Amino acid sequence: MAQVLEFKLPDLGEGLTEAEIVRWLVQVGDVVAIDQPVVEVETAKAMVEVPCPYGGVVTARFGEEGEELPVGAPLLTVAVGEPASSGGAASGTGSPSGGEGSTGGAGSSSGGDGSAEGSGNVLVGYGTGAPPARRRRVRPTALTSGAPAAGPAHDSAGATTAPARRRSAVPAASVAAAPTSGGAHGEGPVPVISPLVRRLARENGLDLRALRGSGPDGLILRADVEQALRAAQTGTAVASPAAPAAQPAARPAPQPAAAAARPSSAPAGGVRVPLKGVRGAVADKLSRSRSEIPDATCWVDADATELMRARAAMNAAGGPKISLLALLARICTAALARFPELNSYVDTDAREVVQLDQVHLGFAAQTDRGLVVPVVRDAHARDAESLTAEFARLTEAAREGRLTPAELTGGTFTLNNYGVFGVDGSTPIINHPEAAMLGVGRIVPKPWVHEGELAVRQVVQLSLTFDHRVCDGGTAGGFLRYVADCVEQPAVLLRTL
Template sequence: MPQVLEFKLPDLGEGLTEAEIVRWLVEVGEVVAIDQPVVEVETAKAMVEVPCPYGGVVTARFGEEGTELPVGAPLLTVAVGAPEGLDLSGASPSSTESLTSDTSASATATESSGGSGNVLVGYGTGAPAARRRRIRPDRLDRTLVRTSVPDAPAASGTAPATGATHAAPAAPATPVAVGVVNGQGPVPVVSPLVRRLARQHDIDLRRLAGSGPDGLILRADVDGAIRQAEETAAAKTRTALAPAAPTGAAPASAVEAPAAPAAPAAERIPLRGVRGAVADKLSRSRTEIPDATCWVDADATELMAVRAAMNAATGPSAGPKVSVLALLARICTAALARFPELNSTVDTEAREIVRLPGVHLGFAAQTERGLVVPVVRDAHTRNAESIGAEIARLTESARTGKLSPAQLTGGTFTLNNYGVFGVDGSTPIINHPEAAMLGVGRIMPKPWVHQGELAVRQVVQLSLTFDHRVCDGGTAGGFLRYVADCVEQPAVLLRTL
């Protein structure tokens, strides 16, 4: 007899309390091995593949793609222990072997430690205590639909309602809540997307009869209710706009005013995941930090020439190509060594400025998921070549959504190259709880007075936004001027290398 174990969304670390299901990696009825990734979720910091600590047959999945779940909510259930007569013809040989060999090990591990203990390697999470249920072998191909009935006084002659577990066809594959149809008896309601859709259109789910198995309310039922409500509203509008029929004219029912065009509805986009985390951090930054910005134009012609010479070098000493961003990052670490006030944070509760011993340099990277800021650890100990290699590695991970939360936190200073968007200047918002951010505009040919004569030079605008609590304008100006001098005369940087 198999044991049905419930796997809940684990604690993903970094203070995260919820995650959005991006993609399911397994189907109901599929055989999974211990620690096999079963779902890809997106948190406020990164995308993570979550492995399941149990081996067996997936009997239910809780939540559709796009659903946001809190930590501790059920993700799926797994039947551990292969029952007799289970049809595994659709599973791969390796999957079949893993079921017969791994499920017994999973059950043993579950008894002693609650799972494999590797729910999310690297985040220090332990598997939550498993809840065990028994199911008949002939029902392993059916989805486990969990419903709960609110405590209520029992009707005359009947026992009070209690929580129960029902078997239903695999089509819904979603946990359901319980509503009431016309105030009489419980009915399953699909959660959470259908409930959200109903809320947005003011549809009372208690008035709907579900067309799904066991009366399950499906999205099609809610869509039908929405269309019916819209048609009813349009009919009322036509009736109100219809002119009164003159004497002897055709009956009013034969004269119909043209339907008024419906006003387009405003689109609502939830602030969640990466977008929500960015919104919270930027709002906090503007609320807590009294920021100020200074900027300067710099002649980057010599810097571009030095970079070209570096990348043109050949022979055993020639290394990988060095990017402009890597050179600017190395200039930033040199400037922060001279002006450590800007590599700090403010402890608002203690009313203290905390100067940080090392530079963990964040850089803004635009991805399909939004703006992220990967962090180059210990940038003050790296040269331009090493910084460039780390920036390239983190950028690739950001584009593929493989950055871990640890790679997106702990920065002490941010470099923001908004010149890639073809703009010259900006007043960026500080990446809380840091104290400053250097912005870099596009480098482009401009008329410039060089050695007393007008010439066309490669010019860039540099802007520094800083927390006015950690320093005054003199320190911020000194930092920005040193950066500009290194851009205009890279030999200045050689003095500190």
Template sequence: MAQVLEFKLPDLGEGLTEAEIVHWLVSVGDVVAVDQPVVEVETAKAMVEVPCPYGGVVTARYGEEGTELPVGAPLLTVAVGASAPPSPEAPVPGSGPASDPAQAPAAGSAPTPSPSPSSSGASSSASPAEAGGSGNVLVGYGTGAPVARRRRVRPPGDGLRTAPPAGPASPSGPSGPAGSAANGTAGPVAVVSPLVRRLAREHDLDLRTLSGSGRDGLILRCDVERAIREGVAASTAAPDAPAHRAPAPAAAPSTAARPAPEVSPLPPGATRVPLRGVRGAVADKLARSRREIPDATCWVDADATELLAARTAMNAAGEPKISLIALFARICTAALARHPELNATVDTAAREIVRLPEVHLGFAAQTDRGLVVPVVRDAHTRSAESLSAEFARLTEAGRTGTLTPRDLTGSTFTLNNYGVFGVDGSTPILNHPEAAMLGIGRIVPKPWVHQGELAVRQVVQLSLTFDHRVCDGGTAGGFLRRVADCVEQPAVLLRTL
């Protein structure tokens, strides 16, 4: 007899609370194997393929492509031990009362057993291992043990209670056991994601006036964005309406949703681009860095002619090719060994500088999805050849959108090669919570005094942006000078090997 198990969106790690469905890899009726990828989701960190911990027949999918789901929301259900695939496509949440497969099982599948409070990610009490789970662990979750997830806040009573849609207040109207939005009584709201709450708060939107499109009335980000758009459209649809609303009578309490902020009509051809996904995460991180870190920048021009000649000689020996960014990374880690103050972070709560023993080197990379900073772990232990291989791997993963959250977190120092854009210099914003970033400009032929004579040499501008809390200009200047000396005379690196 088939057993229908529910697979929920797992905790993808790094504090991520939601993900957007990018592409379904399976359809209802498909047979899936244990740990087979079933969906591609995009988080604020990366694009991730999520494997299913069960093997069987897919009986339901939840969410269309482009839908955002919170951690713990159902992704799909699998009939383990089913002999025939189901035929109808499962409805998406919010499309009708039968969106729960436990209440409306697909044709040809067994009735869904009652969920057990001790089960995790399944609609039966069987453990994933007993149901055919692999026991493997992907980012943030495992298939062989119950999943620890953030506890969903539920109102008193059975299930999540859905607030009524926004409407005129009725002072004499009835109210539910725990109160309702109509009478302004406080109570829990069916919201999981703190990002959804923040979005509503920023637009003065009362969540109790919304009807959630998620399962059990869960309010999703798309619900809040739709309410904001409708509020803006209502404020701009009537051209004859006064520019400002008349104030409400003093005796009438405010019980409906607070109106969205007044937004001026867009000029012809203008568009709005939501700050979400990777772009939104980058915006939040850069804004936080600028608010919290008192940064400063120093720079120097260096003659890179000898470094380029050394790279040419290394690559002519028939060994794996060494990239220029790998040589700069090798120089950078050698300089950090002499100036460990810059491989650090600031613990603002404890008012302490935390110096880090390992160098996990991030490098800024521009991709179709926006600016990302992949991380070369333990860069201080790698050779130039190993660094080249890891830079190449991470660059290709960024180009194809297959970087994992682990590939994008944990850096302690960042290289920023803006020379690839054809510019000489920059004053970048630090990659919070790091304390420093080395910038590399383009290498171009310039007149240069070499051995007492004017010559044309290959010159590069190097810049160091640093957190002035961790060190002063003397340390920053000493680090940058050490980098420049190694660029101009690569043999200097031999002293550090």
């Protein structure tokens, strides 16, 4: 007999707790090999292809494209060994026969003997054990009055595990007739699709017990919460979109704090764009930077004519082309060696400034999915050719959505070339928890006094935003002046080569 193994969304590392399904790479009934990618998901850090540690026939998939799943939620089931029966492959959403009793993590089988083994080598932070209990979904304990629902499965240790995303065996009429005392969900825990939905309700002062979820087994979806918030703003009652017409509406949700604070003259309608995935992570990080870091900005105009000539001479000599961003990065690492205070972060708990030995240089890259900041590791130990190659590799990966969480974290200083957008200056927001960011505007011909004569020179504006807790204006000004001197006289860099 074939074993039916359940593969759950693994821990993707970097503290990520959920991911959105972007695209399924396999269908129910497909044969998959060990470590074959089966689904593409988007986290707050990057787009990731998730490989399955088992080889066999896909018997069920859980979740639709665009749906967010928490870590530890089932992704699919695979029949390993003998081919799965046709009845098991007929359903693309429910658990196959014999698969509902799966209680372990990616390494557990429906039979509970755990004899089948996967590759155990899937993603950073992935393990074959069961996910932490706090990540398990909570299901209602009863759906009807006077008749208990089917009991959850029990593992060998006696722990109870509710099968996730199982189709309800209770008719819709029975659900509608469920007792509503103490709220739509009684006194037990309220089932929601993900922690993000629970946070959305909490931040808007919405009582989840007032809602009747439209998902399986009454699961509250994000759409249910958003509908409740819209209804609260207009003063209308909240009802589930999936409930029958005869079903009484749930009691109105309390007025959200955000709606109460909204001015009466605010325009109605408009397009709402959810802040999730990469864009949501960027929004959270920028908001945290503004609220925690007392930043200040200084700027200076510099004559970049000689730097542009030096780059042209390098590229005319043959070999790989050197990018302007690589030369600016090399200048930054030389400046950080002289002013290490800016290659640091503040440990707020210990009330200490931590100066770092290595420079992991982040650079802002605009993509279709939003702004991301890939990180060049050990930038201080790289020459211009190596920096050029690494910038090109990371930029291409960013545009294709292939950056890993490790390539988007751990930066110690950021370089932001906003000149590519055709602007001269900006006041960058520090990439938390770093201490500084250097902004570079466009390089354009301008009138400039050169050697006592008025001439047309290639001029660039440089701006430095820094954390005033790690240094004062003298240190920040010294750093920026050294960068400007290297831009105006690239020979200054020879001292550090």
